[in-house]
Amino acid sequence: MQSVSVLIPLALPGPYDYAVPDGLTLARGDFVRVPLGPRQVNGVVWGPGAGDVAPAKLKSVLARHDVPALRDPLMQFVDWVAAYVLAPPGLVLRQVMRVPAAFEPEKPVFGYQVSGVLPERVTPARQRVLDVLQDTPPLPATDLARLAGVSASVIKGLFEVGALVKSPLNSATAVGQPDPKLARLQLTPDQSAVATTLADAVKQQDFGVHVLDGVTGSGKTEVYFEAIARALEAERPALILLPEISLTAQFLARFERRFGCAPALWHSGLTSAERRRTWRAVAEGRVQVLVGARSALFLPWPDLGVIIVDEEHDGGFKQEDGVVYNARDMAIVRAQLTGCPVILSSATPSLETFVNARQGRYQAHRLGARHGMGELPDIALVDMRATPPARGTWLVPQILTAVEAALERGEQALLFLNRRGYAPLTICRACGHRYDCPKCDAWMVEHRFRRQLECHHCGHTRPMPETCDNCGAEDQLVACGPGVERITEEVTARFPEARTAILSSDHVGGVGGIRETIKLIADGGVDIIVGTQIVAKGHHFPKLSFVGVVDADLGLGNGDLRAAERTYQMLSQVAGRAGRETAGGRALLQTHMPDHPVLQALVSGDRDAFLAREADAREHAGMPPFGRLGAIIVSSTDHQEGLAFVMDLARKTPQHNEVRVLGPAPAPIARIRDRYRFRFLLKASRQAPLQAFISEWLSAAPRRGSIRISVDIDPYSFL
Ligand code: ADP
Ligand code: ZN
Numbered sequence: 067m068q069s070v071s072v073l074i075p076l077a078l079p080g081p082y083d084y085a086v087p088d089g090l091t092l093a094r095g096d097f098v099r100v101p102l103g104p105r106q107v108n109g110v111v112w113g114p115g116a117g118d119v120a121p122a123k124l125k126s127v128l129a130r131h132d133v134p135a136l137r138d139p140l141m142q143f144v145d146w147v148a149a150y151v152l153a154p155p156g157l158v159l160r161q162v163m164r165v166p167a168a169f170e171p172e173k174p175v176f177g178y179q180v181s182g183v184l185p186e187r188v189t190p191a192r193q194r195v196l197d198v199l200q201d202t203p204p205l206p207a208t209d210l211a212r213l214a215g216v217s218a219s220v221i222k223g224l225f226e227v228g229a230l231v232k233s234p235l236n237s238a239t240a241v242g243q244p245d246p247k248l249a250r251l252q253l254t255p256d257q258s259a260v261a262t263t264l265a266d267a268v269k270q271q272d273f274g275v276h277v278l279d280g281v282t283g284s285g286k287t288e289v290y291f292e293a294i295a296r297a298l299e300a301e302r303p304a305l306i307l308l309p310e311i312s313l314t315a316q317f318l319a320r321f322e323r324r325f326g327c328a329p330a331l332w333h334s335g336l337t338s339a340e341r342r343r344t345w346r347a348v349a350e351g352r353v354q355v356l357v358g359a360r361s362a363l364f365l366p367w368p369d370l371g372v373i374i375v376d377e378e379h380d381g382g383f384k385q386e387d388g389v390v391y392n393a394r395d396m397a398i399v400r401a402q403l404t405g406c407p408v409i410l411s412s413a414t415p416s417l418e419t420f421v422n423a424r425q426g427r428y429q430a431h432r433l434g435a436r437h438g439m440g441e442l443p444d445i446a447l448v449d450m451r452a453t454p455p456a457r458g459t460w461l462v463p464q465i466l467t468a469v470e471a472a473l474e475r476g477e478q479a480l481l482f483l484n485r486r487g488y489a490p491l492t493i494c495r496a497c498g499h500r501y502d503c504p505k506c507d508a509w510m511v512e513h514r515f516r517r518q519l520e521c522h523h524c525g526h527t528r529p530m531p532e533t534c535d536n537c538g539a540e541d542q543l544v545a546c547g548p549g550v551e552r553i554t555e556e557v558t559a560r561f562p563e564a565r566t567a568i569l570s571s572d573h574v575g576g577v578g579g580i581r582e583t584i585k586l587i588a589d590g591g592v593d594i595i596v597g598t599q600i601v602a603k604g605h606h607f608p609k610l611s612f613v614g615v616v617d618a619d620l621g622l623g624n625g626d627l628r629a630a631e632r633t634y635q636m637l638s639q640v641a642g643r644a645g646r647e648t649a650g651g652r653a654l655l656q657t658h659m660p661d662h663p664v665l666q667a668l669v670s671g672d673r674d675a676f677l678a679r680e681a682d683a684r685e686h687a688g689m690p691p692f693g694r695l696g697a698i699i700v701s702s703t704d705h706q707e708g709l710a711f712v713m714d715l716a717r718k719t720p721q722h723n724e725v726r727v728l729g730p731a732p733a734p735i736a737r738i739r740d741r742y743r744f745r746f747l748l749k750a751s752r753q754a755p756l757q758a759f760i761s762e763w764l765s766a767a768p769r770r771g772s773i774r775i776s777v778d779i780d781p782y783s784f785l
Pocket of ligand 1: 254287
């Protein structure tokens with residue numbers, strides 16, 4: 067190629083042409099370094115030059131990186147995602163190129179091993195170092211010091227006297243080699259039938275969407291492990307996407323028991339060295355199984371044998387900022403472009419998945435009862451209008467009695483409330499002043515343990531005031547409503563002997579602290595757990611027998627498209643924590659709306675009837691998955707400017723008889739981080755050219771001033 071078009075991971079309209087200098091041969095997918103204005107940047111050869119610019123005027127590619135070229139399916143994926151979510155392709159490519167260090171030559175890493183020369187003086191510390199090195203390959207100084215329990219100077223000393231020698235470490239050794247045959251379970255006939263179908267799909271490398279549907283504990287994980295084993299045997303990598311990747315110690319331990327080593331990991335908590343190592347290992351085809359967050363879809367896989375989306379219904383798969391995409395849906399696209407099966411696993415499938423399976427677009431596999439002794443918990447409602455909690459408390463007598471009973475049996479109880487902090491609203495009793503965020507249209511949430519008020523939309527905090535901001539009154543501020551901290555306070559007062567732990571994303575020790583608490587709970591070191599949705603996700607607490615839901619109505623009232631579905635999923639997941647290994651697991655749900663269909667469905671356990679009714683309602687309203695939605699969110703630091711812009715945009719709305727535009731309207735949270743927000747909602751038929759409609763529309767009203775526009779295809783958040 068004389069000239070090539072290079073896609074650069076920035077918000078540019080498309081690839082730019084560059085001349086290919088003599089002596090350099092480039093092909094589509096090559097990673098290159100190119101000049102861009104005064105800078106040098108990395109990019110990917112996207113194809114031959116478009117030829118819009120005279121060759122003499124082109125700048126030249128500077129160098130080709132020594133990294134395996136991107137494969138076609140991933141490049142197609144980048145283009146596909148960009149066109150679907152209406153993002154510049156460069157920004158989508160940036161998801162692939164998040165690890166700039168991956169393009170630099172690796173700094174050589176050395177390990178130490180024994181030379182055979184014995185030091186003259188052998189202190190106990192030195193002896194430990196020599197012992198550790200007896201039967202291991204060379205170790206880097208940090209690992210060696212940790213294993214031997216010595217300081218770095220001991221190692222340095224041994225090196226200086228010639229007792230240790232350095233040898234280069236190959237980073238390839240860092241990746242584990244899972245063994246597909248290691249600890250295979252004897253599957254039940256049911257499980258085995260599903261596992262065989264999945265294994266065949268992996269063997270044939272056919273694209274297809276498989277839904278693994280079964281209650282918590284029915285063996286879904288065990289079954290998809292078999293699909294992974296087949297991929298390993300076929301030497302094609304397996305990718306597992308999990309919604310809450312930093313909290314999956316139990317999952318990883320289980321994987322290791324089954325396959326003999328830990329899988330590779332990909333999530334935001336990795337160090338840059340770990341990212342680099344993993345990215346390179348994936349690109350070089352050395353990673354066989356990786357467990358990752360949504361961005362793992364954009365890793366430079368040379369090939370893929372199977373993609374698994376665990377807890378496919380989870381809202382955490384939707385990326386809400388930057389490139390707005392749903393990793394569950396994009397995993398399907400990725401699998402299709404690659405030609406491999408994708409497995410969606412859930413005990414409470416999303417309505418989209420349920421409908422797609424019912425209509426035969428996805429292949430559904432049902433797993434039956436819980437494996438082993440645990441029965442599904444018995445779920446009942448408590449009508450708070452009939453039996454309200456005692457004044458100034460939040461838990462009804464039935465729940466307190468059930469907690470007490472669990473404690474007496476030496477079992478655990480979980481109280482669930484999906485609200486962080488102490489109280490969602492603080493009011494001055496003297497003047498009625500309510501504490502709201504200076505930057506958002508939202509109340510400040512009290513965090514009593516930290517003695518702060520915090521805005522949950524922008525993160526703004528202030529110390530808890532002593533006097534009222536408005537009237538100066540002292541000791542008149544009252545907390546309204548409960549958060550998990552307040553429930554913890556009530557429980558501790560009521561059961562002072564019990565060991566109580568709180569589990570929410572505010573945990574003092576951060577992710578590490580949350581992990582420790584989860585382990586402590588699993589090991590039986592806690593009697594009562596008070597938690598937000600963090601406790602709902604996939605944890606296995608053997609001694610947990612009772613779940614109390616403090617406010618089952620929370621989330622049902624907000625009128626959002628998926629309110630019912632989400633509440634059902636969350637509550638059935640939380641309730642499902644009870645009785646996994648104990649007899650007689652129970653859940654009690656506090657509600658003011660005991661007749662609500664969602665709560666009735668939870669009690670009767672008739673999930674399919676509930677989903678079928680939800681599906682009918684959506685079909686009737688032309689809502690997803692029967693129709694499509696798109697949202698346009700316009701924001702501005704100036705209210706007038708924002709309003710003028712959306713009115714102008716409204717006047718320019720294109721006409722299409724299968725796309726309806728609702729709005730503009732102030733967003734339900736009309737101001738966040740000092741930006742005023744307006745929304746349009748687009749409602750379209752499944753066949754309507756929604757993306758083309760939006761691009762045509764937005765190109766008619768160029769952005770100006772402080773205006774920002776974001777497009778959300780298939781929105782999950784309506785705030
Ligand atoms: P799910 O993913 O549906 O929640 P799991 O795969 O986690 O279910 O299985 C629940 C528990 O039952 C796990 O501890 C698992 O090891 C065990 N289990 C599942 N199937 C079998 C089996 N066939 N033989 C032995 N144990 C099993
Ligand atoms: Zn705020």
